[in-house]
Amino acid sequence: MEKNIVWQLGKITKAQRVNALKQKAQCIWLTGLSGSGKSTLAQALEMKLHTAGQHVYILDGDNIRHGLSSDLGFSSADRVENIRRIAEVSRLMVDAGLIVIVAFISPFRADRALARQLFESDEFVEVFVDSPLTICERRDTKGLYLKARNGTISEFTGISSPYESPENPEVHLDSANLPVEDCIEKIWCKMQKLDEFFQFD
């Protein structure tokens, strides 16, 4: 095999992958309280992008907590490690040319800052899905707030663990009042804007 140095051509580049997929690879990072609407928005955005012919993938509790992070619990240290792994996987997927939608509470500023620094500035869209705690708790779709209040779950964001609001998110959504269509439109517009100076070869 040593003779075949013609094969030592190196790897295909990110630019080549992105060109082949004809899209701007990006990480759309949805952060907000449990029940704020992250999953609904992630699915609606995925639908819109897929329908528009783009190649997109959602990273959320369903496919991360049972797999890559199945060895982690919900202590502070484990939650930090969970977000770190999600950020690293997002980076790999963006490097592969995909649009990745991350839907995790990701309550700590420092963790989101670490995620952001893995990407180019035009690749990372932090979306603050901002719904008041009272509304999220009243909705309580997964029954988690009830468990947090009666102590069955500890370190629950908003109840027994802090949520640190983004200071300068690319998109800030009043998700308790803004219809899903309008939320998606705001994210879409921001994505297009970042895509503005991006040219396919």
Place this chain on the structure above:
Amino acid sequence: MEKNIVWQLGKITKAQRVNALKQKAQCIWLTGLSGSGKSTLAQALEMKLHTAGQHVYILDGDNIRHGLSSDLGFSSADRVENIRRIAEVSRLMVDAGLIVIVAFISPFRADRALARQLFESDEFVEVFVDSPLTICERRDTKGLYLKARNGTISEFTGISSPYESPENPEVHLDSANLPVEDCIEKIWCKMQKLDEFFQFD
């Protein structure tokens, strides 16, 4: 937002993503000693697939050990965890519709078996890149065998840690004698065969 139940459409399915990318999503898992030719084959296969219009991504030491597994060392436990994470990321990428090429020594049968069980039977192609230790050591492109022999590196596969050969790999390559072109052709044929009963909608 609660009123907009029309948006609760669920996620896009793997089948929809695969159809959009017009390819069979697969994990091509290259296993073999250090210096056996995994990286060369990974790059040559990537080139062939990319040129054929397919969407492919390599997972190897370059993009895993400095990122997702940067917290891991080279102890047995850490190597097991490293392979587990790579397998989980591969599963996510295949779920996203991509063809993933994994190029890691992955010396233990149990770890590769765990990786395999994350996939459908037609999605996982184990490729044994089989080159004799003497040839790998003589080549010693990274100077690692020298360090392993003089004790600078411990638990080095083939020297101070075992390599467990695959018993039933989908592809078995005599990489010390077979030209790269022929190696790639054998993998390609196997991929096509698994793709045989696969129909796009």
